Amino acid sequence: MKKFLNTPEAFVDEMLDGIYRAHPQVTHTAGDLRCYVTANPVPGKVGIVTGGGSGHLPTFLGYVGDGMIDGCAVGGVFQSPSSDQILEVTKHVDQGAGVLYLYGNYTGDIMNFDMAGELAELEDIATATVVGNDDVASSVVGEEHKRRGVAGIFFLYKAAGAAAAQMLPLTEVARITDKARARTRTMGVALSPCIVPEVGRPGFQIGENEMEIGMGIHGEPGISREPLQPADTVVDKMMERIFAETDYKTGDEVAVLINGLGATPLEELYILYRRVAILMEERGVTIRHRWLGEFATSMEMAGASISVLHLDDELEPLIAAPVSTPFFTHVGG
Amino acid sequence: MKKFLNTPEAFVDEMLDGIYRAHPQVTHTAGDLRCYVTANPVPGKVGIVTGGGSGHLPTFLGYVGDGMIDGCAVGGVFQSPSSDQILEVTKHVDQGAGVLYLYGNYTGDIMNFDMAGELAELEDIATATVVGNDDVASSVVGEEHKRRGVAGIFFLYKAAGAAAAQMLPLTEVARITDKARARTRTMGVALSPCIVPEVGRPGFQIGENEMEIGMGIHGEPGISREPLQPADTVVDKMMERIFAETDYKTGDEVAVLINGLGATPLEELYILYRRVAILMEERGVTIRHRWLGEFATSMEMAGASISVLHLDDELEPLIAAPVSTPFFTHVGG
Structure with a gap:
């Protein structure tokens, strides 16, 4: 370990x-x-x-x-x-x-x-x-x-x-x-397991060229185990589930969180975000707020999740408000 | 990959x-x-x-x-x-x-x-x-x-x-x-390699129970390959090299950066910080500023580095000053 x-x-x-x-x-x-x-x-x-x-x-x-x-x-x-x-x-x-x-x-x-x-x-x-x-x-x-x-x-x-x-x-x-x-939806994808210190070994395995779509942050089973595909394809599959449940209209606004599960480099999260931004643009939806990084991890699991909050006039200023915690700072706006 | x-x-x-x-x-x-x-x-x-x-x-x-x-x-x-x-x-x-x-x-x-x-x-x-x-x-x-x-x-x-x-x-x-x-010194320790996308495989290996002290952020060789030891021992070894080069006096102030190299969970960085704080306290040195997280990574390498800046009256307010970039925010103080 x-x-x-x-x-x-x-x-x-x-x-x-x-x-x-x-x-x-x-x-x-x-x-x-x-x-x-x-x-x-x-x-x-x-x-x-x-x-x-x-x-x-x-x-x-x-x-x-x-x-x-x-x-x-x-x-x-x-x-x-x-x-x-x-x-x-x-x-x-x-x-x-x-x-x-x-x-x-x-x-x-x-x-x-x-x-x-x-x-x-x-x-x-x-x-x-x-x-x-x-x-x-x-x-x-x-x-x-x-x-x-x-x-x-x-x-x-x-x-x-x-x-x-x-x-x-x-x-x-x-x-x-x-x-x-x-109004919040998340889809995740895992590329590798994580190790609980008191257990000392991974609780499951994901094959060398596999990904598991929908895996939970404690390793709960997802909805499909598939060969790892290009980043844009992975995003399309994840976002399809989110779009299917949300009635977006042109001009709507969202907040997006691209979350790394632990081991995935920040570089890759920006590659995922790029595709999310393109998909939102195609629908005429504005990403009013976005955060990328590690926000909810599973120890050293490799993988990522995409969360979308469908904003409205009441929620938007609350999401924009300033925050200062030891782990997260937002200057406001 | x-x-x-x-x-x-x-x-x-x-x-x-x-x-x-x-x-x-x-x-x-x-x-x-x-x-x-x-x-x-x-x-x-x-x-x-x-x-x-x-x-x-x-x-x-x-x-x-x-x-x-x-x-x-x-x-x-x-x-x-x-x-x-x-x-x-x-x-x-x-x-x-x-x-x-x-x-x-x-x-x-x-x-x-x-x-x-x-x-x-x-x-x-x-x-x-x-x-x-x-x-x-x-x-x-x-x-x-x-x-x-x-x-x-x-x-x-x-x-x-x-x-x-x-x-x-x-x-x-x-x-x-x-x-x-x-006045800045860093010591790093690596637990696993990383993969350059255009290469597609790790450039080196670190054994299942090994760590490499001093490895560079591109995988440059470190100063020793040893069995992985308890976190406090690892910190003691790293800090020994930093202390050996710095003439700390009681009442001195430092800024400390505990940096994750990519895959290492934030939880573990706080365990490392705890020991650094104890060592500084023993020497009567005040940690005036500290940051923990991923600040300089090597893709998905597991490992961490400890950086210490020996502050003086000119540098301290500059380190305290507010900053806002897309990747790093400090509200000041």
């Missing part, structure tokens, strides 16, 4: 220790490194709490910071955080206006967030929940509730964070975030 | 096309995609031009933008740009105050930048040159002129860009940049 670590057991906590040493903008609560919170809470603002397994940096904790989200319960690699950890983060983050739970659609996370929400209610903290389910590959239309949450949650954090920063009430922050959820 | 590309021959130009489509803050000149320049030149400011091979994003072109550098001549993957391309970038970037050439210490780059400088002089454009040579592993003390330029050039771009933004004259920008150069 080719990894920089001391012991697999210490992987997550030493990573967190490194993050706290590097970034005074974030800290932890309840004496637990895995209860990760902003050091600069805004009085009266709706708090936004996420959580999930480690191994996806900058997802999830990387979006805790000014203008985005407020806390993250950090699980082991590819493991859910506990309901107690979520509750501790919730209590710390609550500033009297309630807390939005915003995380990806995975059974363990849902169970623990729901339980934490019930416990929070006993402490008079109102919560609302939006569960990201942007991964088009993980179920057919009509069964969107079965879809996994993947890189597109970035847009949900962005919209939710900007709405909360405007001091909107919890119901409004939740409504807007849910709208961003409903 | 597991890469997202259409043809190896189109790799660089399609990447550049993607970048121009994504980021209106940059453009190209002389009808050549590879003559990459800022779209927002500042009248009267010293221009800063870099260049080098592709395959290292965000190095080199990623640092073209507000508060940093102004132009980049883009070579093929791991190949130098031509002197003509450097000259075209120089002519576009010059705003009457002359141009600083700032690039890494590689024979082909030196030859072509020197030639471009002579041609620029014929067009009455004054140039000065600083050649980054931060890679401690590539020669012994006393022969620093033989050292390769690697990720530490990030600090040189940062210092040079901030100095130029203060509208200092070329001689001053060059003096400050050269001071940053002399």
Whole structure:
């Protein structure tokens, strides 16, 4: 196993220790490194709490910071955080206006967030929940509730964070975030597996000249295993699924996220973006915002995902709003 | 070869096309995609031009933008740009105050930048040159002129860009940049090779449980091939070489860059940083600024480098100054 670590057991906590040493903008609560919170809470603002397994940096904790989200319960690699950890983060983050739970659609996370929400209610903290389910590959239309949450949650954090920063009430922050959820679609493609430190070997293999379209960020099976094809063809196949579910009109605007899963060079993400830009142009759709890089990874998996948020007049300025976290900065505009 | 590309021959130009489509803050000149320049030149400011091979994003072109550098001549993957391309970038970037050439210490780059400088002089454009040579592993003390330029050039771009933004004259920008150069040290370690698209296979191998300390960003041989060791031990070995060359006193300040070479997860970079922070603390040295992520890559190589800039009162505010490029944002402070 080719990894920089001391012991697999210490992987997550030493990573967190490194993050706290590097970034005074974030800290932890309840004496637990895995209860990760902003050091600069805004009085009266709706708090936004996420959580999930480690191994996806900058997802999830990387979006805790000014203008985005407020806390993250950090699980082991590819493991859910506990309901107690979520509750501790919730209590710390609550500033009297309630807390939005915003995380990806995975059974363990849902169970623990729901339980934490019930416990929070006993402490008079109102919560609302939006569960990201942007991964088009993980179920057919009509069964969107079965879809996994993947890189597109970035847009949900962005919209939710900007709405909360405007001091909107919890119901409004939740409504807007849910709208961003409903308008976000992601398709991914994997070229190689990844290694969980405590396992020490890949959980599956992808052949030397193969790709798997639709593979999940924990290696969940995709929709087809095929020979690797030219980048433009790969993009066309991915975008076909996204276009099939969205009714774009000339003049519509989108935000696009080209996300590297870990090992894929940034150079290649720009080659993918180029084709996405051409396809959007052909449809008369304007890419108003775009980000490229590593936003939701699977350790050292090679591959990429494309997320598209279909903007409207309400969402666009929220996506444009400035953000500053230790892992992501947007100057605004 | 597991890469997202259409043809190896189109790799660089399609990447550049993607970048121009994504980021209106940059453009190209002389009808050549590879003559990459800022779209927002500042009248009267010293221009800063870099260049080098592709395959290292965000190095080199990623640092073209507000508060940093102004132009980049883009070579093929791991190949130098031509002197003509450097000259075209120089002519576009010059705003009457002359141009600083700032690039890494590689024979082909030196030859072509020197030639471009002579041609620029014929067009009455004054140039000065600083050649980054931060890679401690590539020669012994006393022969620093033989050292390769690697990720530490990030600090040189940062210092040079901030100095130029203060509208200092070329001689001053060059003096400050050269001071940053002399005070920057990098050590790298590679865990896996990378693949140049036009070659299609790795140029070398690293055994399943091996690491190579000091390997260059094009796969140049390092100083030792050893069994992979715990992360803290790896950092201790790397930092020993940096500490041996720097006379740190209690209260001194540094800037630290933990750079991923391509495939190494961000999680692991924070584990490396943790140990660097402990070592600095033991010496009473304050890490005033730190960045972690991918700053100078070798395609999909697994591995990392640690760069340290020994700050002084002149360099610190320049490193702290705000920057906004399509690939790197620093809000200041």
